[in-house]
Amino acid sequence: MTQQQVVAVMGRGALDPAEPVVGADDLGLTRGDGCFDATRIEWDGEGWLAHDLDEHLERLRASATALGIDAPSDDDWFELVGDALERWTGGEVGLKMVLTRGEEHRGHRPLAFLTLTEIDEHTLRQREGISVVTLSRGYASDAFDGAPWLLGGVKTLSYAVNAAARREATRRGADDALFVSSDGYVLEGPTSAVVWLKDGTLTTTPVGATGILDSISRRAIWAADVPWTLEERLAPVSDLLAADGVWFVSSVRGLAPLVELDGQALTSDVEATSALRVAMG
Structure with a gap:
């Protein structure tokens, strides 16, 4: 259609x-x-x-x-x-x-x-929950430090890698991908920032040296009156697997809870999901 x-x-x-x-x-x-x-x-x-x-x-x-x-x-x-x-x-x-x-x-x-x-309906359904696989982004977590010519944090039209990552995720039977740095840290999705909750702290990956996009959806959450401590830090994938909730956030799809990561079921905090949706507006 x-x-x-x-x-x-x-x-x-x-x-x-x-x-x-x-x-x-x-x-x-x-x-x-x-x-x-x-x-x-x-x-x-x-x-x-x-x-x-x-x-x-x-x-x-x-x-x-x-x-x-x-x-x-x-x-x-x-x-x-x-x-x-x-x-x-x-x-x-x-x-x-x-x-x-x-x-x-x-x-x-x-x-x-x-x-x-x-x-489309496919995107709307993903707001209820998505499965994700981790994929290497091919560079270290500090690759963009002092290298503005690499265009870290710039939303360029060069999205072939992002599109390829989503196709690979589909090939593996998942809805989306999560990029991981070559030194093992969580970065972002092809079109989303990632946030996760553990023991009352809501965390995301920092921008800058990582080269990830400064997510406006993530900014909205950080500016809202949310009931958690807010933190930006580098984290291994194991932190997401042990979290109380993990979400992809983006402006068009909105908030998408991660229900599975690399084949492992994730905890889904329904109350936190509702609070995050309110925070994003």
Whole structure:
């Protein structure tokens, strides 16, 4: 079944989803030279609510700055989102904002566009629980320390490894993957941050030297009034296996409890899951 979708391009407005958007030599297409950000939009009874859109635009600007790409203003993005929503007739939807360096042989004028895509039933079901396998990310937990050219924490378009990891997880009979550093520490999922609860302490992996993305969903939890001590530290996979609850958090899928890790059943704390959902908004 084809998912409903709306496409809008900066400077052109909302288009038919089948209309061409990207040139054949666009560097985002040919080299992954660009960035994106994504969040969830839902109807709150009075209007469309884009979750943490200001924070996602801030992170998109930071990614563009790291890549040396001129980014549109927030006002331009807000206007484009509004144009796209005027054509949206569905329910809960994923918003993806994309910025590329532009066409390689015609002036490198950045290309900015967005998509609104219906959140499918498979993704919605994963909010009830997912099985996960650990996969090596192929580098140490401090690989990005002092190496900004590696683009640690930048949400680039180069997601081939992330997509490959999810395919490998599927091949192994799981729903998703958890990246682990070559020195044995938990990093993140291909499209999610990971948090876990043990003895009243909610923990996540630190950003910075690890190169993982600064998760806006994780930030929302840390800023909320949650009933636990909050901690950021490197941890082995064994800490997750012994936890009172483990979750993947992301802006579009939302909160997904991990019910199985590498074939081992995990504890699922229903009350903590509810509290985390409230914290994420």
